[in-house]
Amino acid sequence: MGKRNAFVKIELRVRCERQAFAVVEKLEIGFKIVEENAGQLSCVMKFGGSSVASADRMREVADLILGFPEERPVIVLSAMGKTTNKLLQGGEKAVSCGVSKVSAIDELNVIKELHLTTVDELGVDRSIISELLEELEQLLTGIALMKELTTRTKDYLVSFGERMSTRIFAAYLNKIGAKARQYDAFDIGFITTDEFTNADILEATYPAVAKRLHGDWVNDPAIPVVTGFLGKGWKSCAITTLGRGGSDLTATTIGKALGLREIQVWKDVDGVLTCDPNIYPGAEPVPYLTFDEAAELAYFGAQVLHPQSMRPAREGDIPVRVKNSYKPKAPGTLITKARDMSEAVLTSIVLKRNVTMLDIVSTRMLGQFGFLAKVFSIFEDLGISVDVVATSEVSISLTLDPSKLWSRDLIQQELDHVVEELEKIAVVKLLQHRSIISLIGNVQRSSLILEKDFPFDGCSTLNM
């Protein structure tokens, strides 16, 4: 089958969104085409908000990228600094401030100031973001008029951060003579579920993104600068986001889509550390991790990586390197499929806060079968995912996974509903605002880890 025909077929499938993710064999054609041309775009470099927080930082990041002339990277950027938080805070204020006060919202003015100053300091044209800034103010006015901020509107609102940072950075690269092209992820095939604020990437994304980025590169090579964090809902066709920190997932998705050699995520720390440096400043970099370890770590609360971001990298078997954009020479952390575990004992300690716990006890079920099945079918019916579970014959203690919700807190209404349903079969105790401390270590040596961390006098040696 000719290359062109193959792409036409894939495009038809992508357009027909309802069927798109069911046609796995078509994806293979897409990957083969990319493989034929391997060696062109070589890696992904993702820079988080702290790495592109100002004009100076953008200059440094540009120097860093151009300091690897042998690479032909795809660049993925987050919003500048704390822009996403500011957009959300601005949106919340707009709900209650009244239409006439929108232009005075502090957060709107801070965002305008930051982006216009950056544009001016980098010497690029203000016109690349002026329309977006106007559209942002109009959106906030719309929110003020409606007096509501839905999750769909939230996603549209926060998209301005990445849409502006990528436009500014691509314009700057062009200005200094490194030909670059800006892309909005939602326009190049990032197709997601319609779960606003926490959408999942659908399979149809991979061939669509590969086709667009690879096709443009072959026709007219220019460094692609892609918005992290954003997608397009497959039913709604509206802008979606991949959950907080979702630009890591954008990067690994592009890495897999194009079958690239390496995915680099550049942060403001020396890689993945032994624990959160905000809790223990003595945390040290972990040189090597497996995809599974990194996924566990992210899932159980290490803010450094998006919980879903390891999946595409693992599926594509593409190494992920976590590096410090402030200290590019630091070795960082290399995440791969396997590593030498012979010396590994305890790799990292992770804290997950604001966890909701349920103690479910039913003595009526003693000696009966089906208790666990009944409990879990309630969670299934209510669409709530369970995190950690400990069971005995008549009781279950479990924690609920808050990661599917923007605020990382289950909303009270949902909890009341769960408890109401469970109380039909058991006595239920709800414990909120708990924490989980997870030890990510070598499972083969778990007894040694427990012996060292929890000596039998009952005193934990954990120092957190």
Ligand SMILES: Nc1ncnc2c1ncn2[C@@H]1O[C@H](COP(=O)(O)OP(=O)(O)O)[C@@H](O)[C@H]1O
């Ligand atoms: N185990 C950990 N290792 C490294 N950083 C961690 C860890 N746990 C929490 N962090 C925090 O994660 C931050 C980096 O993640 P994030 O802010 O999402 O980066 P970026 O915005 O640059 O992508 C660090 O500044 C650090 O404060």
Ligand SMILES: N[C@@H](CC(=O)OP(=O)(O)O)C(=O)O
């Ligand atoms: N800007 C988004 C997406 C993101 O990935 O950001 P960062 O890379 O700065 O964590 C957020 O703040 O969630």
